[in-house]
Amino acid sequence: MTPDALLLFIPGNPGLVEFYIEFLEHLHHTFNEAGVRLAILVRGHIGHGPSLPTGNGSWTVGLDSQVTSAIELYDSARDFYGPSTKIILAGHSVGSWIVTQVQSYCLVVNTTNEALSNIASTPNGRKLSWLFRHPIPTIVSSLSHLLTYPPFSILPYTLSYWPKFNNYPSDQLDIIKSLATSPHVVYSALTMAHDEMQTIGSLGSASSTVQATCERERSYIYACFAAKDEWVGDEVSDVRLMLDEHRVVVREDDVPHAFCISHSIPVSETCAQWIKEILVDRR
Template sequence: MSFASLISLPQRSSFKVCGELREVLFWPCTSGRPRAVLLLIPGNPGLIDFYIDFCNELHAQFPKELDIIGTSHLGHTRFNDNRGQKHRSTKPYGLEDQVTNMLAMFDQIDQTYMHLQPRMLLCGHSVGCYVAQRIVAERTDRVHRVFSLFPAIDKIADTPRGKQLWLLFRPGARQLVAAAVDMLRWLLPTRAIFKLASLSKSLGESNTRVVVDKMLHGPCINSILKMAVDEMQKIVEVDEDLYAKEGEKFVMYYGTNDMWVPKDRYIKMRNINTKGIVRLCNLGISHAFVTTHSAEMARVMIEMLTKDKLGAEMQKA
């Protein structure tokens, strides 16, 4: 038994990509020679801690053959760097900032693993699917497969949830909300804020603590809402040309009662991406699966991986 085997997963770290410090969680394979590397791209808010249970289940199924790398979106969270110092970004990051830096991160990962020649996989959730889509457009020959979970890639503003939250996307709203959050933290102790956040009962205790400790800060809220505003304005039409050319790379999973990705988007994508796999959930898994359905979503993901030729190879290994 090695000392490394005694360390619980995920391994938590940070590293710079184009001058920006990123929070990273890592699930390394036990063999040291992965057949595949999966980069997980979160939705918005983009806190990678939300996905720990999901990735734990996924990694446990392929412990010898799969490396999983997950990263938070820039500016969405406060985290400790590798020296244990709290990293506080005060710069707001928009959608293009996230896409550009995530593409650079993919390149760094791809180059690091080049000598092992694993298959490079992307898993996007919600708007993370849009970011993954952009990476495929730029690095077509380097991406083997994309798993798009509840893909928010089409007219996000024209959805039930987008219409409900329109006030948050008005000019000046994000600065006002961010200032209110900072004022709340100044007025109340963390314990009181946690009790208030727990009243919603939608996140669970562990995710609520993550939100209060790492996300509920003015600059983080500013970046989250800046990215959201960009999503409403810039994610308008599906990139039909991409799916016509590279549709077979995509495995897409849609919900039946999704306020961000209505069922008509599933029907539309079935007609657009005729080369790939486009599935409709029949298990009642919600768009925000990280709050209540991590294990169920992981089992679906394992099934999708297993049906893939690479997944079958990993299970035999």
């Protein structure tokens, strides 16, 4: 049966689709109960699959290729479902930026906590950019390889006792363990982050496609920011000006940038409301 709409979701970095299962399941359940046939397609980033080893720990795919892959996936989905099915794109963090690069192809609901511009100047960008520069990704991925051998292999199983992770759900800890013990994923995530720092500039820069996209398609784009997000700089007010104000949400709750760890439901409910608006408006 042909769906009423297809949600094509692009994750943040690391781009493991497993992080978003609860978020997407809740979305699907919400529309299923309402009698709306919503199909969901999630595109993990190339090179970010722990279960798909590359055989070469230093192999990686750049940000430009990730964008090209997303465009190709959209084209394939459009060819498969035809013009009667609305395609809605959603992204988290750098996934939101990738969505803006595909924007000219389709209706977009640009959702969740974003990293749309100038990542290198954000608090986390300034603190962590050294981690993404050569040769650090090679060194860190080599250390990740050690976690597959005793006695270091015990370390991933102690994550629940670390202060940062002691409140994480067990299924999310399992995903982090699989990431930490997959050298090719660690390398791909770190080198892609370096590309993000180099590529995603400020909204007003000549090379920024985000501002042009937001201004041209402002009635199709929705954006959600955490109240406190160290992956987002001081350009939230600029986004408010570029988009219809009621489509920009700055959350007042405790939902963090990495909402998919333990705050999937409230973000899913926000996105569900936006998707309902899109489906009603485009009938």
